[in-house]
Amino acid sequence: MSGVDGTDERYVVGVDYGTLSGRALVVRVSDGAELGTAVHAYRHGVIESALPEGGPALPPDWALQDPEDYRAVLRHAVPAALAAAGVAPSQVIGIGTDFTACTVLPTLADGTPLCEIPELRHRPHAWVKLWKHHAAQPHADRINALAHERREPWISRYGGKVSAEWQFAKGLQILEEDPETYRRADRFIEAADWIVWQLCGTETRNVCTAGYKGLRQDGRYPSGEYLSALDPGFADFVTKLDGPLLPLGDRAGNLSSQAAAWTGLPEGIAVAVGNVDAHVTAAAAQALNPGRLVAIMGTSTCHVLNGTHRADVPGMCGVVDGGISPGAWGYEAGQSGVGDIFGWLVTHAAPAGLDTHEQLTELAAAQPVGAHGLVALDWWNGNRSLLVNHDLSGLIVGMTLATRPQDVYRALLESTAFGTRMIIEAFVDAGVPVTDLVAAGGLTSNRLLMQIYADVTDRPLSVIGSAQGPALGSAIHAAVAAGAYPSIHEASAAMGRVREAVYRPDPDNVRAYDALYAEYRALHDHFGRGGNDVMLRLRAIRNAALDAAAAKADTILEVLG
Structure with a gap:
């Protein structure tokens, strides 16, 4: 069977990173046919009560993940999907990924997650903060209040309020609760961009998460003056977000030899710019x-x-x-x-x-x-x-x-x-x-x-018409990144x-x-x-009770120890 350009059929792989697992999908470029899929569950799932390996307990409203679980999806789900599809790796021309957002992690300049540095592994703020990590609500409240006080032009682009889930709220929480971890972080990056970095060895940022979750509007992030007014130590936060910014559907780079060994895919194929699970689904639909x-x-x-x-x-x-x-x-x-x-x-x-x-x-x-x-x-x-x-x-x-x-x-x-x-x-x-x-x-x-x-x-x-909308959407973007279609619209019409x-x-x-x-x-x-803030008062009472119980438990452990 011939493809869209008259040559032998070509295929792309879409990898969808969800809250509890990652899914790989092998898709035919010519018509979007889904030929094979595989799911790999995260070993650690959502880390909500305590860090792994006997690490400390977590306060209320925390939700963390282990980045090694994301690499494991590449090692297990991609080869399994290829096998299920019966497709030769040599026929695959590109790979695209999507992620939950705002799922973010602090890293070194080379992309090493801080939670993988032995002396930082016991620090909760060194780990991936999942989208539903909501413990930064007080920081989001301050971000919003100051933005309105200063009449920051970008705040209206977010409906007048920035969420506790977004990058700046989570970054401010790290600074104020664990300054050492904040200082060690050269980069603060969406998992959507970090996994692309792992695939091709090149750091990039996508316009989707930079705009929606990183407050980047009209070509710039919030000003240093605004960030300093939040906290003098927060003035450099934008430098931790800075990286090559690419539009959706672009080629972020080529699959590295390391990632080729993980996935079983050919070294050098196209790696699409990162994307968000929801936004990438629009093309699939x-x-x-x-x-x-x-x-x-x-x-x-x-x-x-x-x-x-x-x-x-x-x-x-x-x-x-x-x-x-x-x-x-x-x-x-x-x-x-x-x-x-x-x-x-x-x-x-x-x-x-x-x-x-x-x-x-x-x-x-x-x-x-x-x-x-x-x-x-x-x-x-x-x-x-x-x-x-x-x-x-x-x-x-x-x-x-x-x-x-x-x-x-x-x-x-x-x-x-x-x-x-x-x-x-x-x-x-x-x-x-x-x-x-x-x-x-x-x-x-x-x-x-x-x-x-x-x-x-x-x-x-x-x-x-697909049970795997995000993965199909990522595959569509991979086809565009590989040059099989000139635009996302044309790829969507053919493959969605x-x-x-x-x-x-x-x-x-x-x-x-x-x-x-x-x-x-x-x-x-x-x-x-x-009209009635009873929900907020009950949440405060609950958190105070849990904090008191945790402090009492720590005291008992100290006495016993």
Whole structure:
């Protein structure tokens, strides 16, 4: 079979780094056919309670990872995917990667992670901070307050608030809680760029994470004067971010001999510029045209869409020129918890016999809209958009002795759809059209959830035609980096896939959900916009209690030791 240029078929590999594992996918360049895939679970998963190897306990809201787990994906998943595809390595012309964001790590000038330096391995701040590391919320609050006080022009590009997840909040936390580790860090880099560095031996930065997570707007980062005003020692932070900045779809470099040995791929093939799991999925879903919002739904949800112009949208995660694809303004918003919320109920609150998603979905689907008498807030992992406050928490209103697990399950499904509707309305109110939705990610298999989203948002909902959207998107970018297509748009048209308008709004359900959404919005504004800060006070009480318990345990250990 001949490829797009009349030669023998060629292939690319996409590697998607998720929260708990990494996936490699082998894709045919001519038509995007997915021929083989393999998953490798991170040995250490998410490090939340204590560092490995008997390291110290971690405070609340920490979430770390081990960068060696990322290399292991290259050593195990890529060769396994090639074997599953039956593709000869010599036929592969490029590799592309995507990562969760903002997942960041401090390194030496040569890219060595600080947590791999023996004398720093016991220091928590030397490790990778996963996207859902939310312990930097106080630092994010200071960043936001000072930016508004100084009228910094970039703050409006992030909806008026920078998240605790973003690079600057995490960097400031390192400086103020572990100055020695901060001093030792020559670089502070997104894992999306670090893994590319490991693949080709060349340090690069991608415009996507630099813009959305690194506060880089109009060709520059926040000024040294602003950073000094936050903390005099923070004035040099931008130097730790500085590196060659490349647009999406570019070639970052060539696969090194070391990475070729890890992966089994030919040395010298194209390595695409790093990217984010959500943003790269837009190409896989053929959703690069303005107005088509992609919701990448998994443990959390990221919402991305292209626009024709720049607008300031309150509560959005960012707007970046070329942030999704060159030639368009890319918008991002998100929800910090979605699938994790449903999983919490199944794991911790559903009784035996009803403790599967399938059983709860079947029972919940039999209910008319509103029959459970509940409304919930989807803040079980904080709120990313529109409130940008990770100290907020979940809420269910309407519980009675007649409430059953399937009632709560459906209310939680609906709460995440309400959160997405809040985001859509914020975009539309700011002059950024949202014409339709495309769903991607593992949650698309839940037909009830998909129909709820169509009904709540009153928009047709399409579904990506691939179960591996980020990995396919990374493969599409690899094809562009290797020169097989002249642009991401053309590669997306040939290699991406989507099932159009699979779910359409039901008019009766739309009206019923409008009433429930009004109640959701009232609760959202009351508990999220200062009407009652009980959630923040409860979080403070919890943290104080945990800190006191940890201090008591340390005292006991000292006495025993």
